[in-house]
Amino acid sequence: VVIPTIEQHIGHVVAVGSGKGGVGKSSLVVKLAQSLRDNGFAVGILDADLTAPDIPLMLGVTRHEPARSINVWRAPGRQKAIAPVDLQGIRVMSLQFMMSERQAMAIDGHLQRMLLSQLWTGVTWGELDYLLIDLPPGTGTVQQAVLDVMPVAAALVVVTPQDVAHLDARKLVTFLGERDVPILGGVENMSEVSCPNCADTFRLFPPVSPERTIWADGVGQLASLPFDVSAFNTTADQRQPSALDNGLADVTAALTSALPSR
Numbered sequence: 347v348v349i350p351t352i353e354q355h356i357g358h359v360v361a362v363g364s365g366k367g368g369v370g371k372s373s374l375v376v377k378l379a380q381s382l383r384d385n386g387f388a389v390g391i392l393d394a395d396l397t398a399p400d401i402p403l404m405l406g407v408t409r410h411e412p413a414r415s416i417n418v419w420r421a422p423g424r425q426k427a428i429a430p431v432d433l434q435g436i437r438v439m440s441l442q443f444m445m446s447e448r449q450a451m452a453i454d455g456h457l458q459r460m461l462l463s464q465l466w467t468g469v470t471w472g473e474l475d476y477l478l479i480d481l482p483p484g485t486g487t488v489q490q491a492v493l494d495v496m497p498v499a500a501a502l503v504v505v506t507p508q509d510v511a512h513l514d515a516r517k518l519v520t521f522l523g524e525r526d527v528p529i530l531g532g533v534e535n536m537s538e539v540s541c542p543n544c545a546d547t548f549r550l551f552p553p554v555s556p557e558r559t560i561w562a563d564g565v566g567q568l569a570s571l572p573f574d575v576s577a578f579n580t581t582a583d584q585r586q587p588s589a590l591d592n593g594l595a596d597v598t599a600a601l602t603s604a605l606p607s608r
């Protein structure tokens with residue numbers, strides 16, 4: 347773990363991961379951060395998805411100005427402090443702030459490690475109760491570097507109720523176990539959908555054999571979030587109550603009781 351020289355006091359660092367992509371990690375991170383904020387906690391998001399940093403856009407911000415260069419390393423003691431961007435009362439840091447939406451960066455494992463170290467140690471996170479880390483899917487070099495560089499206290503695992511989502515998530519569960527990272531629990535996302543035009547509720551995917559799920563590996567299911575046809579407009583300030591709220595309250599409660607803030 348790399349100790350920041352810049353002033354920061356972070357209660358708990360919590361990583362949100364999945365095996366498969368597109369299951370709703372970043373959406374959950376944003377919703378969970380909003381929920382923690384609404385419960386009076388100081389919360390930040392570190393966007394560790396270096397090749398697809400979606401968090402800023404999900405909080406209503408993007409960048410069109412192309413970057414001419416990006417600093418990946420500064421000698422110890424010569425670091426320039428980067429302030430996190432306050433979005434909706436959440437302190438956010440993302441590679442997306444450093445380049446335009448259309449720019450891509452070819453990043454190998456070493457560069458990933460340098461960039462992640464900088465997002466962690468070079469940022470004036472200040473006093474936070476919780477710092478949520480939005481991971482890319484899988485168990486690759488980014489996930490390994492995050493665990494090497496940051497003091498991750500616990501992880502949340504996101505799945506959709508699909509065989510492949512569980513198949514891949516079980517690898518993440520094994521990986522976290524090998525790295526001694528406690529798993530707070532799993533969140534099943536897009537479990538069902540309520541028809542907006544009738545009273546029907548139906549499942550989106552065919553059922554998964556229980557013995558093939560992460561629940562069979564002992565991961566506790568914290569919540570089952572429905573597919574929300576209306577409420578994923580996270581940029582809206584005046585939010586309507588959504589189908590996700592009950593499940594999110596359960597995830598928030600599980601997190602804050604397992605990792606109480608000072």
Ligand SMILES: Nc1ncnc2c1ncn2[C@@H]1O[C@H](COP(=O)(O)OP(=O)(O)OP(=O)(O)O)[C@@H](O)[C@H]1O
Pocket residue numbers: 364366367368369370371372373374395398400481482483535536571572573574575578
């Ligand atoms: N419960 C939900 N209801 C409706 N839409 C959802 C829900 N969860 C996620 N989505 C939508 O599904 C898409 C994928 O979600 P998201 O980007 O959060 O997944 P991800 O796991 O972070 O993906 P990646 O692996 O690419 O980082 C987004 O467009 C998001 O708005």
Ligand SMILES: [Mg+2]
Pocket residue numbers: 371372373395400480481482
């Ligand atoms: Mg994502």
